[in-house]
Amino acid sequence: MTLSPTRRRAGTTSAPVVPSRGRLLPLGLDEVRITGGPWARRQDVNGTATLSHIEHWLEREGWLGNFDAAVRGTLPEDRRGREFSDSEVYKLLEAMAWELGRRPDDQLERRFAAIVRRVAAAQEPDGYVGTMFGRPGQQPRYSDLEWGHELYCQGHLMQAAVARVRTGHRDDLIVEVARRSADHVCATFGRDANAGVCGHPEIEVGLAELGRALDEPRYLEQARLFVERRGRGVLADIEWGRSYYQDDVPVRDATVFRGHAVRANYLAAGAIDVAVEHGDDALLASVTAQWHRTQARRTYVTGGQGSHHQDEAFGDDWVLPPDRAYSETCAGVGSVMVSWRLLLAEADPVYADAVERTLLNVVATSPSHDGRAFFYANTLHQRVPAEHASVDEISKRAEASLRAPWFEVSCCPPNVARTFASLAAYVATVDDGGLQLHQYAPCEIRTSLPDGSPVAVDVVTRYPDDGRVEISVLEAPDADWTLTLRVPAWSSEAFVAVDGAAPERVGPGSVRVSGARSGSVVTLELDVAPRFVAADPRIDAIRGCVAVQRGPEVLCLESVDLAPAGLDDVSAVAVDVSTPPRRTEDGVVVRVAAVRHDEAPWPYAPAAETPAERPVLGPATDVTLVPYHDWANRGPSTMRVWLPVL
Amino acid sequence: MTLSPTRRRAGTTSAPVVPSRGRLLPLGLDEVRITGGPWARRQDVNGTATLSHIEHWLEREGWLGNFDAAVRGTLPEDRRGREFSDSEVYKLLEAMAWELGRRPDDQLERRFAAIVRRVAAAQEPDGYVGTMFGRPGQQPRYSDLEWGHELYCQGHLMQAAVARVRTGHRDDLIVEVARRSADHVCATFGRDANAGVCGHPEIEVGLAELGRALDEPRYLEQARLFVERRGRGVLADIEWGRSYYQDDVPVRDATVFRGHAVRANYLAAGAIDVAVEHGDDALLASVTAQWHRTQARRTYVTGGQGSHHQDEAFGDDWVLPPDRAYSETCAGVGSVMVSWRLLLAEADPVYADAVERTLLNVVATSPSHDGRAFFYANTLHQRVPAEHASVDEISKRAEASLRAPWFEVSCCPPNVARTFASLAAYVATVDDGGLQLHQYAPCEIRTSLPDGSPVAVDVVTRYPDDGRVEISVLEAPDADWTLTLRVPAWSSEAFVAVDGAAPERVGPGSVRVSGARSGSVVTLELDVAPRFVAADPRIDAIRGCVAVQRGPEVLCLESVDLAPAGLDDVSAVAVDVSTPPRRTEDGVVVRVAAVRHDEAPWPYAPAAETPAERPVLGPATDVTLVPYHDWANRGPSTMRVWLPVL
Known part of the structure; x- marks a missing residue:
């Protein structure tokens, strides 16, 4: 693509990266x-x-x-x-x-x-x-x-x-x-x-x-x-x-x-x-x-x-x-x-x-x-x-x-x-046509477009715990302008609504909301329901495993969360993917089963003697996952992001 | 265990390790x-x-x-x-x-x-x-x-x-x-x-x-x-x-x-x-x-x-x-x-x-x-x-x-x-009771037991290509003695026969043949049929894969052997484990299918959208494996020992 030089905005931009050309x-x-x-x-x-x-x-x-x-x-x-x-x-x-x-x-x-x-x-x-x-x-x-x-x-x-x-x-x-x-x-x-x-x-x-x-x-x-x-x-x-x-x-x-x-x-x-x-x-x-x-x-x-x-x-x-x-x-x-x-x-x-x-x-x-x-x-x-x-x-x-x-x-x-x-x-950028929101956090944006028109929005959200993002337009350019919202690829579905209008389903990428006026509230609803994620099989090392993500966050299983199930190590369980991960008061839980490992003097055996599914011990049980970025804040533990599928 | 000091044999043993105590x-x-x-x-x-x-x-x-x-x-x-x-x-x-x-x-x-x-x-x-x-x-x-x-x-x-x-x-x-x-x-x-x-x-x-x-x-x-x-x-x-x-x-x-x-x-x-x-x-x-x-x-x-x-x-x-x-x-x-x-x-x-x-x-x-x-x-x-x-x-x-x-x-x-x-x-050891064969190769053994009794055997075999090992006793002690043969754990079954007698099935570990006389021929039959091998699931990185072994040898798939199938990389196939590996004139073959990989901008996707089995392209085909120790003798190639299961 060819980048056209962008008009600079007046004054200095207080940011680490300020190119003189670019789309945003x-x-x-x-x-x-x-x-x-x-x-x-x-x-x-x-x-x-x-x-x-x-x-x-x-x-x-x-x-x-x-x-x-x-x-x-x-x-x-x-x-x-x-x-x-x-x-x-x-x-x-x-x-x-x-x-x-x-x-x-x-x-x-x-x-x-x-x-x-x-x-x-x-x-x-x-x-x-x-x-x-x-x-x-x-x-x-x-x-x-x-x-x-x-x-x-x-x-x-x-x-x-x-x-x-x-x-x-x-x-x-x-x-x-x-x-x-x-x-x-x-x-x-x-x-x-x-x-x-x-x-x-x-x-x-x-x-x-x-x-x-x-x-x-x-x-x-x-x-x-x-x-x-x-x-x-x-x-x-x-x-x-x-x-x-x-x-x-x-x-x-x-x-x-x-x-x-x-x-x-x-x-x-x-x-x-x-x-x-x-x-x-x-x-x-x-x-x-x-x-x-x-x-x-x-x-x-x-x-x-x-x-x-x-x-x-x-x-x-x-x-x-x-x-x-x-x-x-x-x-x-x-x-x-x-x-x-x-x-x-x-x-x-x-x-x-x-x-x-x-x-x-x-x-x-x-x-x-x-x-x-x-x-x-x-x-x-x-x-x-x-x-x-x-x-x-x-x-x-x-x-x-x-x-x-x-x-x-x-x-x-x-x-x-x-x-x-x-x-x-x-968090955000502007271009000649308007304001783009890239990251969602409670914030106040007070800026102007390259032509000098002031734009002010407040963002209210509990993201990423919740998928709802409310953008209140406090000040809008007089001319037509566009508020562009990122729709993350991980959101299975997304809806946008302006003021009281019926939510409109939007695809992944971004959604452009045109002409919002001062006083308007634009609401984006993303799907932050936890989900199982699998990998391209060429990443051989995680074949037969799933990870769990909730919105943008990768979750993980930490051994401290297995204690209620009477287990002490993350290798002791496999996950039941027929039960989707779900939110509870404690966080995201998945259904797991304890697996039995045969202790053998040599860990390789004729394939027929090695069951693809490992024997299940006892009833399935729910365990809580934690965001990966939070792991190891409760003392030494074992942890895994990729969970073997039962 | 307690080791009793073993009587040394006369003279120097021409070997790297000559302990003064030990069972053998x-x-x-x-x-x-x-x-x-x-x-x-x-x-x-x-x-x-x-x-x-x-x-x-x-x-x-x-x-x-x-x-x-x-x-x-x-x-x-x-x-x-x-x-x-x-x-x-x-x-x-x-x-x-x-x-x-x-x-x-x-x-x-x-x-x-x-x-x-x-x-x-x-x-x-x-x-x-x-x-x-x-x-x-x-x-x-x-x-x-x-x-x-x-x-x-x-x-x-x-x-x-x-x-x-x-x-x-x-x-x-x-x-x-x-x-x-x-x-x-x-x-x-x-x-x-x-x-x-x-x-x-x-x-x-x-x-x-x-x-x-x-x-x-x-x-x-x-x-x-x-x-x-x-x-x-x-x-x-x-x-x-x-x-x-x-x-x-x-x-x-x-x-x-x-x-x-x-x-x-x-x-x-x-x-x-x-x-x-x-x-x-x-x-x-x-x-x-x-x-x-x-x-x-x-x-x-x-x-x-x-x-x-x-x-x-x-x-x-x-x-x-x-x-x-x-x-x-x-x-x-x-x-x-x-x-x-x-x-x-x-x-x-x-x-x-x-x-x-x-x-x-x-x-x-x-x-x-x-x-x-x-x-x-x-x-x-x-x-x-x-x-x-x-x-x-x-x-x-x-x-x-x-x-x-x-x-x-x-x-x-x-x-x-x-x-x-x-x-x-x-290859072999002795103890007070006799001679032990540990490794099988064509060889001549001329030795004596600790009491001085001479023992001589010749081993004839095409092992590991073939599982038959013939031990001809050329000289045997006068007293009762035992010829002990290792029966490798990988051999699914094994038989031993002395002279013309009916082969006797023996378990893994070792088999003891007593009192063979000069002129006797002891025949060991090991099962060197190629076999699929799977791993303890705790070796997470090879979940859903099998290796192929033939007798003691680990085999591998090398890309040069995919050329006849019109493929050029070992990541392009998965193996059909319903067809056992088998020997042909060219070596051991397994049945594989070409798999399709979806090129995605991000290699992780909701599990439901990532089929556990990858789509098969075209008919299954046989490919030849080579012993791992022989790989990379035909120029640059890709290679894998662990093959994903179709």
């Missing part, structure tokens, strides 16, 4: 306020607990102190943390910036400024920022593009600056720091300079967004150079092949996301930015096709991506065993970045479905209810109860325990935090 | 000669191609040259290869020694001696051998017990020496080198010295066997110390936890094999040696119980072990997805080491079943038909055709290609070689 225009945190429901709770916990939790650990582990050590001149001796630890500081700054954008807070403002001062003090005269390379006793700058993460870190610095620019602090110190860093990167990696790329993509989105925010085409051009260079064996070959960091095939020639799942998504996001800004429709079409195949063949039912532990990478098509599903939290964040950009570019509601699925079932699964512990990987089948993580120790291993307060590689906590703080940006 | 006594390569059939072919290829292939690569990669560099004093500058590369040299020496033991060859003898001289020249005055540690510019000796592999390497040196002692070269230089190394190890790690253990078990079996071979109780005691120390957090905690190297739980307190699958098996083998030699029946019982649970819950249908790529480790119980099954070749070798030791100790034929399964379906799968390329990992489901490995380059990654000539971590080729060269040792 994003709205900012000042235009969309989530006022209740689960997303508001997540944002509250994020703002009140997670941000300070992260700051505490960054200080405690010395990752913030690295910047002070740089100023003192005591690097490398005093260097703490891994090569990418600077980036966690920047992700926290980005999260704080969005949080301040949605809810000003003097104390948080002072904490933010204090961190920025420490970072700024460590910036080198030529604009380089980084505590790991380049000083006497350290490796030279950019001497290890494969693993050094120097450009990755600076990309995150730029995203933090973007958050500041977009929330009304264009003159902030961090913006100046990021601008000088970006100038340094352009000077160092420009067309006639170092022809390298970073082993971990991120600088591409960082430069693209900073270029957009500051109207600086040089940054957009540098992002384009990084995207174009990649895939030609620029980086060294490694044990897992150059596909690990997507340096095996040029971005535009690839057919699917592959290699390290976070890297793959970050690169795709950067490539979309470049394609959109440079009018490169062929590149956009290529990334779109890659996204579709990745969704169709390489994504867990939760939206999670990456099935390999070894290299945190995508497997081949259909390699999605729930056992040790890796589904890294940050790959979920990256996937939201990609889907959201494609939604803005192409307006296809399939992308909003993916954003919702991934936010709810991957990103929201990571943090504990108190916002102070996180899953790094998100398995779909826990066979042995994991131990509690130490509340006081850094976790060395992605999947060694229940949610952990901090990791040696601690990208996930601040990545979740910056996503949650900016969550309102994913 | 091993026979040597000079007592059992495999005369034909697939094992003889494997041994021929091993002797004529693989040994020189390995020597070539050890020389080419400089791993042999490391010993020369040590002598020259140019280490560490000239050091090549990984920290454990010395061990590959010792494994080759062991393989050569067994090869010389079964088939004297002057040229091979000279090559063997030349390598030994280079190793011996590098031995330090205090007996230490190793090219990676301890010299100026290298890390101090034993400063990295977790990863340094110094004791592991010396353990392999000892096993090479054992092969020499047991094949009549007690005065060989390598025996002296190993003895001095063992003395050094005892002095360094004895009761009142360094209380460490090696991160990779192997020194335990090395010391135990050298102690047996040289009648040196100090070595056996040192092996005991190493086994007893382990499991108490002697080694550092690492990313994957101390279970990686079995330092999480004392050996006798463990309940299952866990962590790195090669390490787990090598340690278990050493623990059995220690238990047997020191009369520690509790330790033996513990390892036996661990073996049983590991077989019942953590072993692939091929006998392969270890499902994790990341840490080459066992997964939790039932985590055995065929996708990316790791099943490292060396874990198979280690598993044979363990099962064989348990068979000698306990005489239970279940261990011989395991030895056969693992040799045939894991160890024999590794080498190509020409013996010059190897699988390091042995997946059970190849979804995308792997590329050819470079014949001229070292492979960095265990599963990156088809069989590769050499690896950065190249344990598998020499481990296969030493196993194949000593294969005859696994």
